[in-house]
Amino acid sequence: MLQDDCTPTHIDRTARQGWLRLLSHAPLDLLECELGALTGPHPQWLRRPEIGLVMVQGRIGGTGARFNLGEVTVTRCALRTDPGRITCREVGVAYVLGRSVRHAELAATADALLQDPLTRDRIPSNLLDRIAASLDSEHAKRRAQIRATRVEFFTVARESGATDAP
Amino acid sequence: MYVAVKGGERAIENSQALLAELRRGDPSVAELSIEQIRLQLRLAVDRIMTEGSLYDPELAALALKQASGDAIEAIFLLRAYRTTLPRLGYSVPLDTGKMRLWRRVSATFKDLPGGQILGPTYDYTQRLLDFALLAGTPVPPAPRLPADAEPVPAVLDLLDQEGLIEAESASCGDPEPHDLTREPMRFPASRAARLQNLARADEGFILALGYSTQRGYAHSHPFAGEVRFGSVEVELVPEELGFAVSIGELEVTECQMINQFAGSKSQPPQFTRGYGLAFGHSERKAMAMSLVDRALRAPELGEAIDSPAQMEEFVLSHSDSLEASGFVQHLKLPHYVDFQSELELVRRLRINAVQQDEPT
Numbered sequence: 235m236l237q238d239d240c241t242p243t244h245i246d247r248t249a250r251q252g253w254l255r256l257l258s259h260a261p262l263d264l265l266e267c268e269l270g271a272l273t274g275p276h277p278q279w280l281r282r283p284e285i286g287l288v289m290v291q292g293r294i295g296g297t298g299a300r301f302n303l304g305e306v307t308v309t310r311c312a313l314r315t316d317p318g319r320i321t322c323r324e325v326g327v328a329y330v331l332g333r334s335v336r337h338a339e340l341a342a343t344a345d346a347l348l349q350d351p352l353t354r355d356r357i358p359s360n361l362l363d364r365i366a367a368s369l370d371s372e373h374a375k376r377r378a379q380i381r382a383t384r385v386e387f388f389t390v391a392r393e394s395g396a397t398d399a400p
Numbered sequence: 401m402y403v404a405v406k407g408g409e410r411a412i413e414n415s416q417a418l419l420a421e422l423r424r425g426d427p428s429v430a431e432l433s434i435e436q437i438r439l440q441l442r443l444a445v446d447r448i449m450t451e452g453s454l455y456d457p458e459l460a461a462l463a464l465k466q467a468s469g470d471a472i473e474a475i476f477l478l479r480a481y482r483t484t485l486p487r488l489g490y491s492v493p494l495d496t497g498k499m500r501l502w503r504r505v506s507a508t509f510k511d512l513p514g515g516q517i518l519g520p521t522y523d524y525t526q527r528l529l530d531f532a533l534l535a536g537t538p539v540p541p542a543p544r545l546p547a548d549a550e551p552v553p554a555v556l557d558l559l560d561q562e563g564l565i566e567a568e569s570a571s572c573g574d575p576e577p578h579d580l581t582r583e584p585m586r587f588p589a590s591r592a593a594r595l596q597n598l599a600r601a602d603e604g605f606i607l608a609l610g611y612s613t614q615r616g617y618a619h620s621h622p623f624a625g626e627v628r629f630g631s632v633e634v635e636l637v638p639e640e641l642g643f644a645v646s647i648g649e650l651e652v653t654e655c656q657m658i659n660q661f662a663g664s665k666s667q668p669p670q671f672t673r674g675y676g677l678a679f680g681h682s683e684r685k686a687m688a689m690s691l692v693d694r695a696l697r698a699p700e701l702g703e704a705i706d707s708p709a710q711m712e713e714f715v716l717s718h719s720d721s722l723e724a725s726g727f728v729q730h731l732k733l734p735h736y737v738d739f740q741s742e743l744e745l746v747r748r749l750r751i752n753a754v755q756q757d758e759p760t
Contacts, residue, residue, distance in 0.1 A: 241641070241643075247643060251643060251644070251645055251646075254645045254646075255633075255645060255646040258645070258646065258647045258648050259646070259648060259649065281640075284486070284488075285485060286485050286486040286487060286488035287454070287482060287485045287486070287487050287488060288487075288488050288489055288490065288491050288634070288636055289487065289489075289490045289491065289579065289581070290455070290491045290494060290634060290650070291490055291491055291492070291493040291494065291577070292493060292494050292496070292595075292652075292677045293493045293494070293496075293568070293570065294568055294591060294592065294595065294675050295556075295568030295656065295673055295675050296496045296497060296554050296568065296654065296656065296675075297497075297554070297557065297567075297568045297569060297570070298568030298569055298570060298675075299568075299570055299571055299574070299575070299577065299591070299592055300493050300570070300574060300575075300576070300577045300592065301577045301591070301592035301593075301595040301596055302490075302577055302578075302579050302580070302581075302592070302596045303494070303595075303596070303599050303652075303677055303679075304449075304450070304453040304454060304455060304599060304600060304679060305453060305454050305455070305482060305487075305581075306454070306455040306456065306491075306634060306650060307454070307455070307456040307459070307485070308488055308636075308647060310488065310638070312640055325640075327638060327640045327641060329636060329638050329645060329647045330647055330648060331634060331647050331648025331649070331650070332456065332458075332648065333456065333458075333459075373500060373549070374547075375544075376500065376502070377547040377548075377549060378544035378545060378546060378547050379542055379543075379544050380501060380502060380503070380517050380519050380547075381517075381544070381545040381546070381547035382542065382543040382544055382545045383503075383517055383518040383519055383520075384515040384516065384517050384518075384545075385515075385516045385517070385518050386516075387510065387516065389510070
């Protein structure tokens with residue numbers, strides 16, 4: 235049974251959005267290390283890995299009408315896991331910024347396994363937390379770096395009666 | 401009319417081999433890696449992505465290496481590459497209000513939620529050559545201070561509670577904007593089409609036009625309401641899923657310029673806005689873009705059009721470095737037949753002139 239968005243009904247859409255985001259944002263070496271062994275040589279491709287372009291839109295003034303800013307490279311794929319490795323009923327989907335076919339395959343494999351209650355425990359239980367922690371630590375580092383550059387400018391007002399006044 | 405030439409294959413091949421050898425330079429010196437270019441020449445990479453209209457730092461760095469550092473040639477390479485890829489769709493519009501900042505300053509409001517953040521900037525450097533870089537001295541890590549995550553909303557909307565600054569909101573139905581990669585520019589152009597053109601326009605051209613508006617060649621009295629640079633998440637709605645997912649982050653620079661506006665019969669005096677948005681850390685480009693965006697709004701605001709930066713067809717038709725560079729540089733290609741026919745023409749005119757001058 236599928237919801238209208240092709241997510242199985244037992245999966246909370248928000249939860250799936252959450253892990254798809256983390257899998258796309260994750261460093262590739264972390265995914266390779268944790269998920270590499272779960273991919274086999276013969277995944278069943280519903281959509282083979284494909285590199286393409288997505289036109290990024292902005293909004294005029296940040297909040298106004300849309301306009302087209304420019305494109306980004308994106309890699310996508312959809313698969314069922316290699317039955318020689320793991321049997322999983324669900325279809326995994328990945329859309330990842332950039333041109334890493336391997337990143338897309340690893341992310342789609344994890345997406346499939348996470349949707350199926352029988353395979354979910356094949357994903358290391360703390361993987362998503364570790365991805366989030368890795369991103370958080372990058373974010374915290376930047377916050378600390380820019381905090382040191384926060385500036386208070388003083389307005390230098392001319393004192394009344396200054397002798398060099400015109 | 402241009403008459404084509406053929407032949408020269410061997411010389412062209414050899415020329416390209418010579419180019420490759422000169423590009424590599426002395427083989428006893430280490431070769432530049434793409435990673436080095438991407439990380440150590442990031443502002444050049446950002447410009448190539450912005451004007452190449454394709455965000456992919458690795459490919460932009462490769463283009464810069466292949467072009468021996470010629471930005472416009474590298475932009476050409478990136479634009480050519482993009483034509484080889486399928487279009488998968490459009491993103492959800494970026495939410496620059498949720499930017500994870502590297503930098504954010506306002507020249508109009510001193511006290512902002514989140515503060516004025518200089519971030520990494522050349523603004524206050526003294527422009528003295530740093531001979532430590534010549535010597536390759538290790539760089540100490542920059543200072544850090546403890547900081548909590550705090551939202552940094554766009555200042556214009558936040559601080560203009562009197563409504564003195566024009567508001568920007570999506571029109572009814574949030575219509576799909578013109579896409580110059582699909583349909584050619586038409587005049588008069590929508591503001592969305594103008595911004596797409598300006599976003600990928602040559603920085604030098606836009607900078608000069610923006611400068612001209614400050615020097616009096618348009619009715620412009622700009623203030624930098626906010627300039628911000630940082631990372632934003634890209635979201636799209638995959639056709640397989642039907643809901644939005646975040647697929648990664650890209651860096652952008654945004655400029656909100658505020659300009660005086662005297663008002664019209666239907667509108668009271670207020671500040672109007674110009675907008676700039678560019679890939680990567682591209683402040684000069686984003687600021688110049690916002691000045692030109694504002695100047696090009698002259699007809700909408702009922703302003704007299706008497707300066708180049710206000711002339712939509714002039715600005716938008718000459719802003720693209722690919723078209724400009726291609727047309728200027730094609731003059732180097734053989735024009736032997738054209739020139740021969742012009743020579744003939746001039747000879748005939750001279751003979752006729754001499755015959756007419758002779759007394760009969």
